[in-house]
Amino acid sequence: MIGPESKALEIxxxxxxxxxxxxxxxxxxxxxxxxxxTKYNSFTEVTRERALAESAAIDAKRxxxxxxxxxxxxxxxxxxxxxxxxxxxxxxxxINRELPPAKQDAALVARMRAAGAVLVGALNxxxxxxxxxxxxxxxxxVRNPHDTSRTAGGSSGGSGAAxxxxxxxxxxxxxxxxxxxxxxxxxxxxxxxxTYGRLSRKGSYLFVASIDHLGPFARSCADLAAAYDALQYPxxxxxxxxxxxxxxxxxxxxxxxxxxxxxVAGGYFEENAGPDALAAVxxxxxxxxxxxxxxxxxxxxxxxxxxxxxxxxxGNLHLPDLKVRAQDFDPMTRDRxxxxxxxxxxxxLQAQRFRSWYRSRVIELFGEVxxxxxxxxxxxxTLIGQETMSIAGREVPTRPSMGLLTQPISFIGLPxxxxxxxxxxxxxxxxxxxxxxxxxAVALRAAAYLEAEGVVSAPIAKAQ
Amino acid sequence: MSxxxxxxxxxxxPKELSRSEIEALVDASAIALGLPLAPxxxxxxxxxxxxxxxxxxxxxxxxxAEDVEPAAVFSHDRP
Numbered sequence: 001m002i003g004p005e006s007k008a009l010e011i012x013x014x015x016x017x018x019x020x021x022x023x024x025x026x027x028x029x030x031x032x033x034x035x036x037x038t039k040y041n042s043f044t045e046v047t048r049e050r051a052l053a054e055s056a057a058i059d060a061k062r063x064x065x066x067x068x069x070x071x072x073x074x075x076x077x078x079x080x081x082x083x084x085x086x087x088x089x090x091x092x093x094x095i096n097r098e099l100p101p102a103k104q105d106a107a108l109v110a111r112m113r114a115a116g117a118v119l120v121g122a123l124n125x126x127x128x129x130x131x132x133x134x135x136x137x138x139x140x141x142v143r144n145p146h147d148t149s150r151t152a153g154g155s156s157g158g159s160g161a162a163x164x165x166x167x168x169x170x171x172x173x174x175x176x177x178x179x180x181x182x183x184x185x186x187x188x189x190x191x192x193x194x195t196y197g198r199l200s201r202k203g204s205y206l207f208v209a210s211i212d213h214l215g216p217f218a219r220s221c222a223d224l225a226a227a228y229d230a231l232q233y234p235x236x237x238x239x240x241x242x243x244x245x246x247x248x249x250x251x252x253x254x255x256x257x258x259x260x261x262x263x264v265a266g267g268y269f270e271e272n273a274g275p276d277a278l279a280a281v282x283x284x285x286x287x288x289x290x291x292x293x294x295x296x297x298x299x300x301x302x303x304x305x306x307x308x309x310x311x312x313x314x315g316n317l318h319l320p321d322l323k324v325r326a327q328d329f330d331p332m333t334r335d336r337x338x339x340x341x342x343x344x345x346x347x348x349l350q351a352q353r354f355r356s357w358y359r360s361r362v363i364e365l366f367g368e369v370x371x372x373x374x375x376x377x378x379x380x381x382t383l384i385g386q387e388t389m390s391i392a393g394r395e396v397p398t399r400p401s402m403g404l405l406t407q408p409i410s411f412i413g414l415p416x417x418x419x420x421x422x423x424x425x426x427x428x429x430x431x432x433x434x435x436x437x438x439x440x441a442v443a444l445r446a447a448a449y450l451e452a453e454g455v456v457s458a459p460i461a462k463a464q
Numbered sequence: 465m466s467x468x469x470x471x472x473x474x475x476x477x478p479k480e481l482s483r484s485e486i487e488a489l490v491d492a493s494a495i496a497l498g499l500p501l502a503p504x505x506x507x508x509x510x511x512x513x514x515x516x517x518x519x520x521x522x523x524x525x526x527x528x529a530e531d532v533e534p535a536a537v538f539s540h541d542r543p
Binding site for chain 1: 502532534
């Protein structure tokens, strides 16, 4: 029986086996979004006609006896910074509403289509991806499906909420400083931020070109790997795309963790985590038999450098609009972009040079370990509108601090899978499984092991 | 902290900028970029710029060898 709890690969198998049609799945998905998303505000656009056309094409293909692609008939949605043919790409802004509709799909949307997936809509986000809470003033805040008074994280908050609520089994998002990993943690689902340069960003709206990544969210490791495999291809049209070729992961998932050298990231990653986050890491370390602790050198400085580069590149990107229509920016991002645009060159360049140094040192660390564990967020989801949060006895501003533990990792493009822990009576929280460059499969294998052991899971939120 | 291998120690640590220095820097940079700062946005910009400046002191305080290049074109070694 296919329902909201069904995983993507279960849906694809049911359609391929003739147990349900792709159009039936699409209609049920559209009905559920219409009925429930008024509570979560995760969608900014529902692509009904396209979903019905794409699903009908899958059914026709099956009726003709043709082999179906791996995600045939699986509904998915994308953060509204991905181009969708015929729809204006908002990137969470009011300003971009004035742009003409996209002429063609973003590269990754085209990949999902080629894999047979059915696009059902575009998802809410922080304006221009600059935030960790998706409290978007133009389009309203995204509400966490596990507690609608709380944020879904950001900036891919709509992606996190839509998957956690069982509106779609797969969503795509972007991650510069934590924008896949923070919502995955706070919404209690799986998220993958691949290696920088792995997935094509062509046709997606950039935030910080030198740090931007794209990746999938799902409610199982197999779905996450299947989506990731479908998205992979080296794209000469994205100047940052330097993937060494397609490296499929789905069939490796059951390989286990034997021989994997796993350590917990100490120091900075413990000092900036609350008790729930530390407890979650301890649970996973026990399950993975990881007793070793390592220090990621200069992680605090890496976070500082990532902050400066993000502000500078983001501010520079939006300088033309900041000059003539700053009032049209979201108050949540405007002053940050303005300040970023004014950042002296020496600070930016020193941050980029430090990045080279830091990358070399962290890569050395991966000579000794294969996988690092670190909390994904300092705490579970905070309340919408909450200005400060407490971390290890310090009262800090909520919005930038949610990314404290993700920022030093994406800064050097390491691949990360976030795995979710659900605890009775508490909000979910995620842990980062961090691997060496291009070793997404290592993190996915460890995640799949934890899922098979029943340590991590992503049940859909009970509708409130 | 001892300096990283191959680097030269700084002669003096970068100093923390005062409120008036932050204001002067923001206003001068805004002029240089032709970026008007509306009075209602100025306090928020100063606050955010001070946050960047504070983090920049952390980064600038780290000695780097001359042969450490910017990672502006950023790619990993292929496996």
